[in-house]
Every structure is written in C-alpha cells, then in structure tokens.
Amino acid sequence: MAASATQHEADSVLHSWCVPAAWDAPTVVGGEGAWLLLEDGRRILDLSSLSECSLLGHQHPRLVQAIRDQAQQLCFVTNPWGARVRAELAQELLEVSGLRGGRVFFTLGGADANENAIKIARLAQEQPQGAVIARDRSYHGASYMGMALSGDARVQALVDADALNVHHVPPPYAYRCPFGTSSPEACGKAAAQAVAAGIDAIGSRQTAAVIMEPNAGSNGIVPPGSFWPALRRLTRDRGVLLIADEVMSGFGRCGQWFAWQQHGPQHAPDLITCAKGLTGAAAPLGAVIVSAAVYARIERRMLPIGLTYCGHPLSCAAGLAAVRAYRDEGLIERSRQLGAWMFERLQRLQERHQAIGEVRGGDGLFAVVELVADRVTRAPLAPWPQTPPALAALLRDALAQGLSLASRGNLIILAPPLVIAQDELADAIERLDALLAHHLSR
Numbered sequence: 001m002a003a004s005a006t007q008h009e010a011d012s013v014l015h016s017w018c019v020p021a022a023w024d025a026p027t028v029v030g031g032e033g034a035w036l037l038l039e040d041g042r043r044i045l046d047l048s049s050l051s052e053c054s055l056l057g058h059q060h061p062r063l064v065q066a067i068r069d070q071a072q073q074l075c076f077v078t079n080p081w082g083a084r085v086r087a088e089l090a091q092e093l094l095e096v097s098g099l100r101g102g103r104v105f106f107t108l109g110g111a112d113a114n115e116n117a118i119k120i121a122r123l124a125q126e127q128p129q130g131a132v133i134a135r136d137r138s139y140h141g142a143s144y145m146g147m148a149l150s151g152d153a154r155v156q157a158l159v160d161a162d163a164l165n166v167h168h169v170p171p172p173y174a175y176r177c178p179f180g181t182s183s184p185e186a187c188g189k190a191a192a193q194a195v196a197a198g199i200d201a202i203g204s205r206q207t208a209a210v211i212m213e214p215n216a217g218s219n220g221i222v223p224p225g226s227f228w229p230a231l232r233r234l235t236r237d238r239g240v241l242l243i244a245d246e247v248m249s250g251f252g253r254c255g256q257w258f259a260w261q262q263h264g265p266q267h268a269p270d271l272i273t274c275a276k277g278l279t280g281a282a283a284p285l286g287a288v289i290v291s292a293a294v295y296a297r298i299e300r301r302m303l304p305i306g307l308t309y310c311g312h313p314l315s316c317a318a319g320l321a322a323v324r325a326y327r328d329e330g331l332i333e334r335s336r337q338l339g340a341w342m343f344e345r346l347q348r349l350q351e352r353h354q355a356i357g358e359v360r361g362g363d364g365l366f367a368v369v370e371l372v373a374d375r376v377t378r379a380p381l382a383p384w385p386q387t388p389p390a391l392a393a394l395l396r397d398a399l400a401q402g403l404s405l406a407s408r409g410n411l412i413i414l415a416p417p418l419v420i421a422q423d424e425l426a427d428a429i430e431r432l433d434a435l436l437a438h439h440l441s442r
C-alpha cells in the first residue's frame, strides 16, 4: 500500500516546536472559512487560526486572487528598489496604525520585524547596542534576538540575553501578580513601574527601547487596562522608545486594527511590529511601522537592515488584499462584537467548571482560559510551562472530534479566524464544555 502523505512528512520534514520522533499532526490539503480539510477527508474547525495567524480564515478568495494577479504581473523586486504594491500597502498601514507621516519597513515575519525594530530604535537613539527592556512570559520570535527578547521558558537557555543587552522585568500577570497585589489595575501599574525602574537602573541614556505585547500574546498574559497608558507615560518621560509587538494582537485580533488603539491616540507607541494577520497568513510578511518622529531621526542614516526577500511583492499583494478585506468586511468591529460574546460564553463555562481559574481577554476574538488544580488557592494544574496530561488528552480528543484548539502550559487559547460564523463558534464552545466535563471534572 502507498505511504500516506502524513508518513511522507514524518520521513522527510522537520516541524517547528515539536519532538520529531513524536510528530503526529494532521496533513492539511485545503480549507474554507474557519474550516480545514484534511487528507483523509475529515474537516477540522479551526479555533486557533492555526498559529493565531489565519485571521481571514483559510483560502480567502480575495487573497488568493491578489496573489494570482501579482504573480501574473511581477513576482519579485529586490527590497532596495521600488515596488508599487509595497508602497500602496505601506500607505494603508500608516493610515490604519495611527502613525501617519511615518514609514514602513517590510520583513519576512514577526521575529525579524522585532529584530529590525530594535535596530531602528537603537539607530534613532544613537545607541548602537543600547539596552532593551522586555518582560517575562512574553514571546517575540525564535530567531536569536527574538529568543533574547522573549521571556519564554522554552528557549531562555539557548541565548544569552545579557550579551545582547536585553533585560527582563516581571509581567502584568494580574491573576498571579508578581507584585503581590490582587487588584488588576494596581498590578498593571506596578508592571509599568517595574519597566521604569529597569530604565532608571540602567540609565535612560543607555536604554534605547522597551518592547512589549500590548494585549494578546502566546504566553497567555493579557495586561490589565492600566498597563499600557502607564507604560507609555513612563517611557516617554524617560526618552526611551516604546515598541508595540502587535504580531499577534494586530489586525482585529483584539478588536482594533492595533491593540494599543483601545487606549487612545495619546498612547501611541513609537514603533509597531506586525506580521501574522498582515496577510492573514496567505503569504509570509511582517512589518515595522515607524512613527514620523522616529523617522526624522533616521532619514539621513544608512539603514543596515533587511533580508533578500523582505517586502516580497507577492506577500505585499496579499497584505494589501487583507487590509482591504478587514475594512470592507467590517472584520475589526466584528471581532470586537463576537469576541465579547465569546468571552461571555466562556465565563459561563467557568461557572460550571471548577478547573477554570480565570478567563481573560475578550477585547476581540482572543481569550485565554487558565486551568487550575484548585480555584481557591489558584494552584496550577502543572508547573509552567508544562502541559498537564489531562489537558493534553483533552486537546487530542478535540482534534479527533474535528476541533483544533491552541494551548500553552495550563492555558487553552481561543483565537478563531475573524470570519468564523457565530453558530460555528457556539458549537465549538459547547464541545469545549463537554471536553472539560470529560477530562477535567472533579
């Protein structure tokens, strides 16, 4: 009998973030909306947008058409040269990001967007190797600088963050506040204050930038509302550039074009990095959006940035079609409304399941369900970042039943495509209810 496509994969491909000998994932052959089609003919409802990136669902016709049209016209222009589609996308991004008058540098994805944002910030600050402050329980990518920036237990031993002048502070994790307060607002402010204390300890003239996820992140922190405005004020007071890593939170994931916007224009960052939703994952692309003020400080400098394929026209065409689809289909607002509805449904689940310690998020179609061994003491089901066996079994069962959920440690992360139908989402939450009852009831 001929080997299946899955067997060919296992025999030839290394996959990311898994143990090769234990690789056992589905092989996808197609998709439509929030559904994925597998090689064995089964359909999977995608509640994670794959890696929280297929915000427009799978095989969105406008994206497919845009890539097709661009390929017909022009596949590639080197990054130092001009490409009309790239400039059109940059103009759209400057418009929706609130950084009008700035500039956009296109990358291949999120990690190199963050690397280039750090380079640009250091150039603008005239601190070629200036300090950068990031936080624990963050994720900024798996390149070496990305790992150094990330407060991610899985990769910390692989890189010497100090050598790259990257320093970490405790996160605004209100459910287990590292500053010992039970008030989310106070926790958010204390976390911002910890960044300020970090800058003061290093010296504001030696600190080039602070990089933070304003809302959704793959390590499951959702900062309280007090965090970002305080962080903006404290970094501005010290003349340190603030980089918003919106790789996951951008393009409607948190109910706004960019998550920081929920705090109002006075709290705009100096640089924004984005990827994932930028093309709805139809082609690889990231971007660094630079404010007008930062641009003014680098416009006469040589920029030592970029990889050969940065700002690839095929990807930019997908990006332009994606931005227009978010706008024309009202998906940013839809995420806000459906996200609030999803959040309320998840809170109802919390009432029924003792294993749910907290549900957070809900500003858009993004929520984190944190599982605990004891709701009163908040004892985790397994020490971070281990996945508890009961959750691993729940996830396996979900997939076997045709439901794909993202998870990390003790967390179930819900991040469906913004185009998911409400009844599909309702059905998924009902199934999650049954799965929790089966695997985690006590």
Ligand SMILES: Cc1ncc(COP(=O)(O)O)c(C=O)c1O
Pocket (backbone or CB within 6 Å): 051, 109, 110, 111, 112, 114, 139, 140, 141, 142, 213, 217, 218, 245, 246, 247, 248, 249, 275, 276
């Ligand atoms: C907040 C954040 N930043 C950066 C990255 C890295 O992006 P990429 O995998 O495209 O390099 C991710 C990926 O999950 C992310 O969630």
